[in-house]
Amino acid sequence: MDTFITTNRESFGHKFAKENPHMLQRIFGTNDLTPFWLADMDFPVAQPITQELQRLVNRGVYAYEFNADEVYRAIATWNKERHQLSLKPENFIQVSGVLTGIALLVRELSDPGEGVLIQPPVYHQFAQIIKTANRKIVKNPLKLVNGTYQMDFDDLEQKLQTENVKIILLCNPHNPVGRVWKTEELQQLVEIANRYQVTIISDEIHSDIIYSGHRFNSLMSLDKHLQHISLIGSPAKTFGMQSIANGYIYIPDDDTRKTIKSVVASMYLNHGNALTTFATIAAYRKGQEWVNDLVSYLEKTLAWITSYLKSELPMVKMYPVEGTYQVWLDFRETGLNQKTLADLVVKQAKLGLTPGNWFAKENALFMRMNIASPLPKVQQAFQQLGLVWSQTSDLL
């Protein structure tokens, strides 16, 4: 773990999307801040990925090359070893990204005007996908029970009875609240979905960032999962390959898989990109140790944040993070309103955290922070917040 390389990406002198001044200006009204809003990593990727990309570049030949089957085998082996999950390589379909996969499935498995259910606060692109596909957004908000987010099954059942829902869009692990759904919770969800013949699309992009004491349960690990679909096996979040990763749809049902496969093929979306393909194989075949080190590093960061908040900013609540490198911060006890909170965090502490109302409009006094950064950078961010809070709270 001491060897985990955390080079601060600012040292490259290059502005990635997270630092892009135009985007910062548009989102925060200023670009004079340290950004923690986008869900990617500051860290350089695992060495085997870089070596593989170098090998391809040195080869200098980029002829047509299709190795999707080898990718599927690598993903299946990874999931067997890491999550004791048995996946059949032949059940995968490759698309260019997880969101592409979800957008395509939503269009194929429902008709315009029909309902697609989400569980806010949740990754904001889900609502965007549903809206742009002209489907109806149906909300089944998570509920907070004794400081833990839980699914509201009574509300879910009621929505499935009344809202013409065809699809449930599940986020497991859940971005932004950090829950890693337990088998019993997923079983209950599947049981209700099956009763109403609703298909669950399970976005499992964050499946490998799981903290001690928790275990990732894919929807595909359940007994009665057959009519459902998961997006498992994107290396984007796990290995920090956001700009070169594909997405992988896993469909156990033969008829549904045949239909989706032919749609993907008819649009030529299944064409491999050699750099992506070989980088993905290298990641899943040789990246185990790097991911273990990453998770240990993030755990150390989480421990530091927990302790800092307890001693210096006890009115800022952080919900237990079971997985993902996002933390969900609740500022409701500060007594600030939406405007004064933004002023404190963005203008004074100069931090670009994701506004909570991106994930649910009721969560304007929450913020999401991506902590996949070197610990000193995260520490400095919280210390800036602590400093401006100590100056501000005297005035409140």
Ligand SMILES: Cc1ncc(COP(=O)(O)O)c(C=O)c1O
């Ligand atoms: C839950 C979830 N799904 C999908 C994505 C994006 O996936 P992709 O870049 O493969 O489309 C993200 C990125 O933050 C995410 O958090």
